[in-house]
Amino acid sequence: GQNIDQPTEMTATEGAIVQINCTYQTSGFNGLFWYQQHAGEAPTFLSYNVLDGLEEKGRFSSFLSRSKGYSYLLLKELQMKDSASYLCALSGNTGKLIFGQGTTLQVKP
Amino acid sequence: DVKVTQSSRYLVKRTGEKVFLECVQDMDHENMFWYRQDPGLGLRLIYFSYDVKMKEKGDIPEGYSVSREKKERFSLILESASTNQTSMYLCASRSDGDSPLHFGNGTRLTVT
Numbered sequence: 001g002q003n004i005d006q007p008t009e010m011t012a013t014e015g016a017i018v019q020i021n022c023t024y025q026t027s028g029f030n031g032l033f034w035y036q037q038h039a040g041e042a043p044t045f046l047s048y049n050v051l052d053g054l055e056e057k058g059r060f061s062s063f064l065s066r067s068k069g070y071s072y073l074l075l076k077e078l079q080m081k082d083s084a085s086y087l088c089a090l091s092g093n094t095g096k097l098i099f100g101q102g103t104t105l106q107v108k109p
Numbered sequence: 110d111v112k113v114t115q116s117s118r119y120l121v122k123r124t125g126e127k128v129f130l131e132c133v134q135d136m137d138h139e140n141m142f143w144y145r146q147d148p149g150l151g152l153r154l155i156y157f158s159y160d161v162k163m164k165e166k167g168d169i170p171e172g173y174s175v176s177r178e179k180k181e182r183f184s185l186i187l188e189s190a191s192t193n194q195t196s197m198y199l200c201a202s203r204s205d206g207d208s209p210l211h212f213g214n215g216t217r218l219t220v221t
Contacts, residue, residue: 101151
């Protein structure tokens with residue numbers, strides 16, 4: 001089976017850096033996705049990690065350690081518009097994409 | 110840009126009704142998915158399809174069925190709607206296992 005764990009809520013200050021963690025257990029692993037979802041909207045793709053290491057994309061970076069079953073999403077120079085839910089999702093060898101419960105991030109001025 | 114279109118944004122149905130939720134994608138994607146999203150439970154996979162007429166159960170298929178007669182269309186069917194099926198339903202598609210999902214805007218279904 002698969003199990004994904006993320007913190008439920010986080011709060012951070014505008015301009016700061018925040019790290020959202022995701023730990024997982026799975027029997028078959030292809031890669032790990034991160035999505036952003038604003039309230040009332042559909043999730044949108046942020047990043048995809050297959051190999052260990054850090055992938056940087058502008059203000060957002062994502063890290064993966066396959067041996068530890070661990071990933072994080074790093075958001076730098078936080079803006080108010082970054083207030084959203086961040087979803088970690090496992091892509092397994094069955095074709096399924098399974099999501100964690102999501103982390104709701106609130107950015108305060 | 111990939112477009113995934115769900116037929117209704119809001120839907121209100123009565124207990125016991127048969128409900129059809131339709132989803133169409135325009136990028137010739139092989140894989141299509143139906144999720145429901147509930148507060149505190151996140152996105153849960155109901156069914157997915159990797160080809161026309163092919164379907165696989167997700168984590169919560171009970172009370173649902175699906176149909177994929179054409180590559181671009183994936184329908185979710187509630188045979189007899191119940192109040193615990195009140196939820197936000199999200200359809201998504203992707204081309205292969207390493208590609209990101211593209212989501213529709215969702216259908217908020219209320220069963221009374």
